Amino acid sequence: xxxxxxxxxxxxxxxxxxxxxxxxxxxxxxxxxxxxxxxxxxxxxxxxxxxxxxxxxxxxxxxxxxxxxxxxxxxxxxxxxxxxxxxxxxxxxxxxxxxxxxxxxxxxxxxxxxxxxxxxxxxxxxxxxx
Amino acid sequence: xxxxxxxxxxxxxxxxxxxxxxxxxxxxxxxxxxxxxxxxxxxxxxxxxxxxxxxxxxxxxxxxxxxxxxxxxxxxxxxxxxxxxxxxxxxxxxxxxxxxxxxxxxxxxxxxxxxxxxxxxxxxxxxxxxxxxxxxxxxxxxxxxxxxxxxxxxxxxxxxxxxxxxxxxxxxxxxxxxxxxxxxxxxxxxxxxxxxxxxxxxxxxxxxxxxxxxxxxxxxxxxxxxxxxxxxxxxxxxxxxxxxxxxxxxxxxxxxxxxxxxxxxxxxxxxxxxxxxxxxxxxxxxxxxxxxxxxxxxxxxxxxxxxxxxxxxxxxxxxxxxxxxxxxxxxxxxxxxxxxxxxxxxxxxxxxxxxxxxxxxxxxxxxxxxxxxxxxxxxxxxxxxxxxxxxxxxxxxxxxxxxxxxxxxxxxxxxxxxxxxxxxxxxxxxxxxxxxxxxxxxxxxxxxxxxxx
Numbered sequence: 001x002x003x004x005x006x007x008x009x010x011x012x013x014x015x016x017x018x019x020x021x022x023x024x025x026x027x028x029x030x031x032x033x034x035x036x037x038x039x040x041x042x043x044x045x046x047x048x049x050x051x052x053x054x055x056x057x058x059x060x061x062x063x064x065x066x067x068x069x070x071x072x073x074x075x076x077x078x079x080x081x082x083x084x085x086x087x088x089x090x091x092x093x094x095x096x097x098x099x100x101x102x103x104x105x106x107x108x109x110x111x112x113x114x115x116x117x118x119x120x121x122x123x124x125x126x127x128x129x130x
Numbered sequence: 131x132x133x134x135x136x137x138x139x140x141x142x143x144x145x146x147x148x149x150x151x152x153x154x155x156x157x158x159x160x161x162x163x164x165x166x167x168x169x170x171x172x173x174x175x176x177x178x179x180x181x182x183x184x185x186x187x188x189x190x191x192x193x194x195x196x197x198x199x200x201x202x203x204x205x206x207x208x209x210x211x212x213x214x215x216x217x218x219x220x221x222x223x224x225x226x227x228x229x230x231x232x233x234x235x236x237x238x239x240x241x242x243x244x245x246x247x248x249x250x251x252x253x254x255x256x257x258x259x260x261x262x263x264x265x266x267x268x269x270x271x272x273x274x275x276x277x278x279x280x281x282x283x284x285x286x287x288x289x290x291x292x293x294x295x296x297x298x299x300x301x302x303x304x305x306x307x308x309x310x311x312x313x314x315x316x317x318x319x320x321x322x323x324x325x326x327x328x329x330x331x332x333x334x335x336x337x338x339x340x341x342x343x344x345x346x347x348x349x350x351x352x353x354x355x356x357x358x359x360x361x362x363x364x365x366x367x368x369x370x371x372x373x374x375x376x377x378x379x380x381x382x383x384x385x386x387x388x389x390x391x392x393x394x395x396x397x398x399x400x401x402x403x404x405x406x407x408x409x410x411x412x413x414x415x416x417x418x419x420x421x422x423x424x425x426x427x428x429x430x431x432x433x434x435x436x437x438x439x440x441x442x443x444x445x446x447x448x449x450x451x452x453x454x455x456x457x458x459x460x461x462x463x464x465x466x467x468x469x470x471x472x473x474x475x476x477x478x479x480x481x482x483x484x485x486x487x488x489x490x491x492x493x494x495x496x497x498x499x500x501x502x503x504x505x506x507x508x509x510x511x512x513x514x515x516x517x518x519x520x521x522x523x524x525x526x527x528x529x530x531x532x533x534x535x536x537x538x539x540x541x542x543x544x545x546x547x548x549x550x551x552x553x554x555x556x557x558x559x560x561x562x563x564x565x566x567x568x569x570x571x572x573x574x575x576x577x578x579x580x581x582x583x
Contacts, residue, residue: 001375008347033369034309063347064357066373070305112374116391120398122305124371 002106003130004067004096006059013062013098013129015069017043017051021090023075023121025049030068031057034124049073049092059099062129069094073121083118094125159576160226160294160416165190167545167569170210171270172256173197175433175452178208180549180563181535183478183506183519185274185429185458187421189252191217191572197565210256210268216249217572226291229577230420231277232284240284247274247427254433263440266449270433275455277427283419290415294579297408308397309370337368423460423472430455437485447485454480454502463509471511478504478521498526513539521554529554543569 006013019025027049028034028042041054049071056067071092075083092108111125168186169179173195180197195210227233231246251273258266342360345353362376371390377383435449457477464471480502504521514537521531533551540546545567 006347028303028306034306034371036303036306036310039306060347064344064354064361072303072305112371112387114371114387114391114394117395117398120304126373 002110002125002127004099004104004127005101006062006099006129009059011059011098012055013057013059013096014053015040015051015056015067016053016095016097017049017069017071018093018095019049019071019090020092021049021073022078022086023073023090024077025071025073027051027069027071029054029056030070031062032066032068034068034070053095053097056096065129067096067127067129069125069127071123071125073123074119075121076119080118083121084115087113087115087121087123090123092123092125094127096127099129159578160420161413161576162188162417162420163542163571163575165421165569165571165575167193167195167543167567168212169547169567170195170212170254170256171272171431171433172212172254172268172435173208173210173258174431174454175268175270175435175450176256176258176266177531177553178258178563180537180547180565181506181517181519181533182521182531183456183476183504185427185456185474185476186272187423187427189214189250189272190569191575192570194568194570195256195565196567197563208256208258210254212252212254214250214252216251217575220574221577224577226577226579230284230287231279232287234288240288242279242284244276244278247277250274265438265441266435267438268433268435268449270431272429272431275428275430277424279424280422283422283424286415287419290412290419291579293408294412294416297405297412298579304398304401305371305394307401308394336364418470422470423458423474425460427458428455429458450482450484452480452482454478472508474506474508474510474517476504476506476508476519478502478506478519480504480521482525482527484527500525500527504531523554527554543571545569 004013015029017027017029019027025048026043029040029051030038031040032038040056041051043049043051056062057065069092073087073090075086078086090108092111094106094108095103096106097103106125106127108123108125111123114122114124165188166186167190168184169181170193173179174182174184178197189212191214193212195212197208197210228243228246231243233241233243235241251271254268254270254272256266256268256270258268260266341364342357344361345357349357365373366376371394372383372386374383377386430453432451432453434451437447437449439445439447455478459475460472461474462471463473482500482502483497484500485497500523502521502523504519506517506519508515508517515535517535517537519531519533519535523529523531531552531554533549533553535547535549537545537547547563547565547567549563
């Protein structure tokens with residue numbers, strides 16, 4: 001699992017998500033669990049899953065917590081047979097900034113893909129603050 | 131005429147395409163695809179509409195009106211189009227409450243905006259050729275000045291809106307909803323059913339307790355190690371979906387993931403069915419409530435007509451100008467309101483400024499004024515309405531119109547009308563009209579429902 005260093009400061013850590021896909025996308029960002037109580041932010045309807053730099057929390061309060069970025073993809077605009085390839089071609093860049101490591105990009109290569117229902121594919125990325 | 135038909139055909143094609151909207155988007159909107167298709171003021175001005183006294187509750191984005199006097203040659207040769215500009219523009223700040231004409235006050239009471247329908251004004255244009263080689267081109271405008279809704283209808287609308295907002299908030303994210311309620315151990319992690327059942331009892335205890343306290347920055351490795359072990363146990367018991375950190379082997383994690391996905395998919399299918407049902411149910415409710423006629427309404431319309439002689443553009447003269455108002459009182463036939471059947475009573479008053487037909491160029495002394503006063507009674511059932519209207523004309527022109535009308539909705543977008551009776555003139559005064567109306571819904575004929583906080 002990817003990690004991002006935090007320090008004892010009260011400086012904000014920010015998350016930025018950029019989604020490149022042939023389908024339509026929605027992204028939601030959580031801390032620790034994918035539940036409504038822990039949702040930090042979500043993409044706007046017109047953004048196709050992209051989230052501009054948004055505060056995730058302050059450095060010292062994020063220590064040992066896990067940032068979970070869940071992107072739901074909808075490929076109803078392409079044939080079912082092409083969905084697998086479309087998932088493979090989906091690239092997501094998650095960028096964290098505000099910690100001692102500064103701006104650090106992550107990709108979705110180690111993200112967990114739930115494609116058991118191709119009408120609603122989920123890509124879940126975890127980054128631990130250490 | 132050929133050019134007019136070409137332009138109309140292009141507009142119609144655009145509207146048909148425009149109706150193919152994203153079905154997912156529709157779930158978040160109230161779609162108004164069952165609006166009325168009334169007679170156009172441009173026809174009413176010329177006394178050539180099947181009924182002169184009419185007060186539509188709503189108009190569609192675009193409507194086509196074809197009329198034929200069955201005693202004359204031709205096939206539906208008189209043509210009118212009506213456009214409602216409100217439905218041509220995307221209304222990003224229009225809320226369902228504002229559209230319906232109500233406002234919720236701070237104390238929770240609901241007040242009516244009696245003038246809310248002004249924004250739904252429509253404009254129309256008509257082409258009509260008479261046997262004496264006169265071509266009439268008319269333009270008209272109509273709006274509802276004032277209306278009073280029933281308190282019961284307002285209450286029903288508010289309830290439907292609250293239900294819709296609740297549905298939208300609930301259906302936003304199935305995964306999030308599932309995770310909130312899936313705090314149970316995963317059976318594949320246990321050697322036997324008994325061990326799993328025992329774990330269930332233990333883990334229930336864990337999930338009911340708060341999460342293990344997290345060390346602060348600068349904690350020792352020992353403190354961090356202890357925390358990781360505690361949070362791993364907590365996550366295994368209480369978190370969904372499974373976290374790869376909590377499994378010793380990839381196979382174990384894959385098994386947990388499979389278990390989780392099966393549960394999520396079952397949950398998602400069930401919710402989709404429920405939501406699909408809810409969305410359809412709400413759509414029907416909104417259509418039914420918004421189509422209810424108000425208790426009382428006053429409409430205002432005006433139209434102007436230019437006459438062309440002998441198919442020559444330059445040989446034209448100002449024809450008729452009219453301004454009229456229609457007052458409507460609607461009551462349900464069924465007191466329980468289970469069927470939306472109405473008895474409507476109309477009052478009608480109109481001022482006309484006209485010139486004698488066939489005079490070109492028309493001088494000032496060829497013009498004359500008239501004043502119409504009329505009443506109408508109408509029985510309106512689901513798809514069928516039967517009405518009788520009487521209008522008395524006084525002033526420089528005298529006469530009366532006494533016409534019976536029948537109207538039937540063939541399918542959702544097509545309406546057939548027929549009328550028979552006497553139409554003002556002293557000679558050639560027989561009304562035997564048959565018409566077809568085609569209402570076309572625009573892509574923007576809907577209002578978004580905002581999610582409540």
